[in-house]
Structure formats: C-alpha cells, structure tokens
Amino acid sequence: MDANPNAATAVSSAAMADAMLPRRFHVARKRNETADTLTFDLAPADTSDGFSFAPGQFNMLYLFGLGEVPISISGDAEQTDRLVHTVRLVGSVTDGFADLKRGDTIGVRGPYGAGWPMDECNGGDVLVIAGGLGLAPLRPAMYHLFNHRDHYRRVSILYGARSPADIVYHDEIQRWRQQLDINVEVTVDHADLRWHGNVGVITPLVAKAEFDPANTTALVCGPGIMMRFVAATLERRGLASDRIYVSLERNMRCAIAHCGHCQLGPHFVCKDGPVLSHDRVRDILQIAQV
C-alpha cells in the first residue's frame, strides 16, 4: 500500500515521524499569473491520499539544493486531489520556481498554522480584503464561501494590486464579478490606458463597503502597512477588533515552532498564526522593528 520509497529503507520510526522531512510532489500544472508570479498544481508522488488543509494554512516548499520557503495554499480545500500554490519570484529560492516544469519534483512539508475562521463567518457578512499576493492565502477562503454561499449574508471581495498587469487570478476574478450574490471591487495603484476601474489605495473601498458592523467578519491579507490601514478603517466603521483577522509573514525556518524565527511578541506566527485576530496583534504591530 505504501509506495513511499523512504518506507522501504530501514529507518527508525522516530525518523519517519520527523516533521522536518519533506514529502515529494510532482508538478502537474504550471500557469503564469503575472510576469513574476506563477501558480502550480501539485500531486503527491508517494501516496494516493489527498492533501487536506484548512483555508489560510501554508506549506514549506523545498526546491532541490536551493532551499525551502513558506508558501500559502491557494487552492480549494474541498479538492484534495491537487495542491495549489501561487509563488511570486522575489529571491534565491522563489526564483527557482521559474525553472520547474511539468513532472518535476518538489518537497512539501505541511500544512501548518492556524487558518481563517470560516466557522465564525457563518450567518454574517464577510469582507475579504486582499493586497497584492495577499489574495493567494485568501483564495481558499473564497472557495469556501462560494461552496457554502447560503451560510453567509453579504460577501464582498476588495482587492488592490499595484497595476492592472499585477492582478493575479485575472479570469477567475472576472467570473466572481459576474456572480450576482458577491460584491467584487478591484483597485490598482497605477492604472494604464485600458483600465476603467478604481485607482488608488484600498482603504476608500473599505470605507464604503456595505456590511453590518455588528455581524461581520473581515479576512485581511496584504503588505503590513495595508493591513494596518484597513484594520483601522474597519474599526472606525464599528467592526470589533476581534472580528478582523490578518495573515502575517515572518521568517520561518521550521514552521513547527522550534526554530524561533517567526516570533512576534508572545506569538509563534507559524503556529498561533499566520492568521491572527487583530486584537491579539494590534498593539504590538504599532511598535517599530518588533
């Protein structure tokens, strides 16, 4: 039953239980999102079991010899036969994703961390607010909202990108827009001649979004400064700080709360986060270089 080649070699059970060992996945599909961002569908190489995860969780992805990086899962949690990741090429390890071809192998450890509070969203309005690649960890939350649309009242997606060319999941966003029971607003910092939509930062969209402050959950992911302004705007509109959730980024070497790198005050971002309610981090995020 177990096709794992590692299982064949005589390793101690302790070593097999080692959370630091990656599992092999094959690249099943590769898509360009933007000039510097790629989406991969991955299939497990050594098992026919599906990959279960909760929206908002992440994996550690290993490229042979290059290293390992934390990357959010960006696919649908109800489609466990393929694991989807969206990667922006920004440095030594992520640049290596450009060379991956269909059939190539990568290492995967995970899923890790606390995800979005989908249960808490039940029965109320939901605001999904993304900046840049912050849309990647939010996409599984969106799939969940679509798959269980009748559990929620108003659902709004507010997304800000640098420019029209930086918009990820472009075709999908068009489809979401056509869905009548979901409000989709996209804004860009810098428009081009063909752009007819919103221009500027995302906070004005947050300021005029329709929601019932007494019964709304906001899911927010983007650059740190964007999340701070969005949270402040939401709070000004009466949304309680503990109903605002943010997904944070910190350096992570292990993702299992051993390496110490991801600490933010008392929190291990890999374990207590990456999704944390804003009331738990608001004060500490006001402090420089924390």
Place this chain on the structure above:
Amino acid sequence: MPATNDASTKAGLLRRADLQSLIDALQRNDYRVIGPTVRDATVVYDEIAMVDEMPIGRGDNQDGGHYRLTDRADDAVFGYTNGVQSWRRYLFQPRRTLWRAKREARDFVVEPETEPAPKQAFIGVRACELHAIEIQDKVFVDGTYTDPDYQSRRATAFLVAVNCGSAGGTCFCSSTDTGPRSESGFDLSLTEFLDGADHAFLVEVGSERGAEIAADLPLEAATGADRQRARAITEETAASMGRTMPVDGLKDRLQQSLEHPRWQQVADRCLACSNCTMVCPTCFCSTTEDYTDITGQTAERQQRWDSCFALDHSYLHGGSVRTSTAARYRQWMTHKLAGWIDQFDVSGCVGCGRCITWCPVGIDITEEAAAFSGDGVE
C-alpha cells in the same frame, strides 16, 4: 537491621576515593560519560573516563565580562561553577544534518539521517541546568511537533546532578527559583562534603535508573545528619548569591515597555555578537542551510544554532524586521523573560549567569531587568 524509611534507602555516602566507581558503573551500562574538564582555561563538558580529568581543586572567578579559573585551597571536585558551555549541545546539537536528497533524473528522493542517538550520561548537572533541560523539553518534545533527535537523546540521557557548594560570581538562581539545590529531574544527585580529610558525596536517587546505578556503587549508609548537612550547604550557597532577578511583575513591565529608552541605552553598549544566546542553556533558535555537492546530484539540509542577534534572523525579502541592535536586544530579553512565559508557562531564564560572564562588554541581564522595575518606568 532496623526498618528504614523509603527516603533513607534512596541515599548513600560515596567516599571521594570511590568516585571513579560512578564513571565505571555508567560505562559498564554503555553510557558515554560526559563530565567537566578543563580546556582553554575554562571548564567545559566533554567525554571523560577518569575522575582525574575533572577540575579537581579548581574554582573560578566570574563577573560581568570576566572569567578566570583559580586554584582552590582544597581538592574539591565540583568546586568550580558554571563554565562557558551548558549541556544543551549534547541534547540539541549545534549542527546536524536533517536529511539528504539524491537526484534521480528529474526526480529526487529524500533520505532521512539515521545516525542513532548516543546514550549519554552527564556528570555535574547543576540545578539551573536541570531546569534548562526541562525548559527545552517543552520546546522540542511537549509541543505539537517533536524533534526526534532531541527526543531520543533526551530519553536516554542519564543525569547526575551536583548541588552547588558555592555560588558563581554571576549566578542568581535563588531569585529565579531554579537552584542551587536540585529537588527532582535527575537520576542521581551529588552533594560534595569536604572538611579536611573528610571528603565524600551524599548520593541521592531520583529515578529507577538512578537506583540501578546506585546499586553498583560502594555506598555507605547516609544519616539524617548527612541530609541536613547537604541542605545547609545549598542554603549557604543561596544566601551568598550576589545578584537577583526582579521576577515579580517583570513580565508585564517588560511587555508594557517596548518603547522604553533603556533599549537604546543597552544597544549603545551591545555588540550584537550573539555570545549571550550561544552560552544560554535555554536558547533554542536554529536555522537551516542547504548544500549540494559539486556534481549537483546530492543535496543536504543542515540545521544549526542561530541567534536573534543575527541580522538575518528576522529577514523577509526586502530587508530584516529587526535592523537595529536595540530591537534585537529587546527581542532577546523580552522573549527570555516575558514571551517565554506566555509560550511555555515558565521563564526562559534559569539564573545561570552565563550571559553576564560571557558578554564581552559585561551587559548584565539582572541589571537590565532592574532598569524596568520600580519608579520611572512607563
């Protein structure tokens, strides 16, 4: 023979002339025996076979940024106090290979590192160090995920504690409630009695395994007076400690003082050299490094100790979060003395004094903590 109560069957006196029998018994039971020995003008913990290799008659003089071995007037075996190393390196290795990967065409396979963990016995574990080991257990064993290498080393490690007969110049374990006497967590504990020609160790048994080794030693019966003598020794040690950590309310004071000017004042002295984190017995940060051989066919992932004083500890593409030394010192101290309590229900400081002794500029964590106490703290 009169009926003895349970406690007195679990202790005995070992004459100094018979101390070698402890090392021998451990070796007979397949332990690699690690104990104190002098190297590079300091006491280190390394493999030993003979009592003569231990720092007999040596003491030390310690203060902020200062360590000197001294010659004692007597032949005490455990007359020294904490040296530069703690036992951490023997449970949580400074560097290890996590796994190797071999390329096979476009594919690769991952091979776990299968080196069996050594069976080790530590002689001379101080109370603060026992607490430090228990703190690292919380990090590496008791959480959601365990570190299998640490766990197997820890499970087999035989701990011979030594109750401190004198306080080191930078020790403050009596204020952190982590010494100088070991009450539990050891297999055997020793208290050294030395009065002229009267030289022996009170051996107390702390575990089943400890009892088995003790049964192999030429122990003489210990009396209630011996136990009292042992307690009096550590009480005197506690009373002679020169430093204190102001633990009451410290966690809240630190967490409410993240923008206090003191951070910049200490940063003006701190070299961000990482010494304090390397010598601390509870620090657990590590990083990973990836290597490939020259043919590119095999890759290896290694883990090594890291420090929150390193600039790249907080690196995110585009730059590090904690670029200033003030932010890094604040991270180290607030984590150690405050965040740790949120995370593990215990402070990360056991009062061993090493970070004070080995700080090249003599920064004293008790003095820094005191700066946040009392008046004038926001």
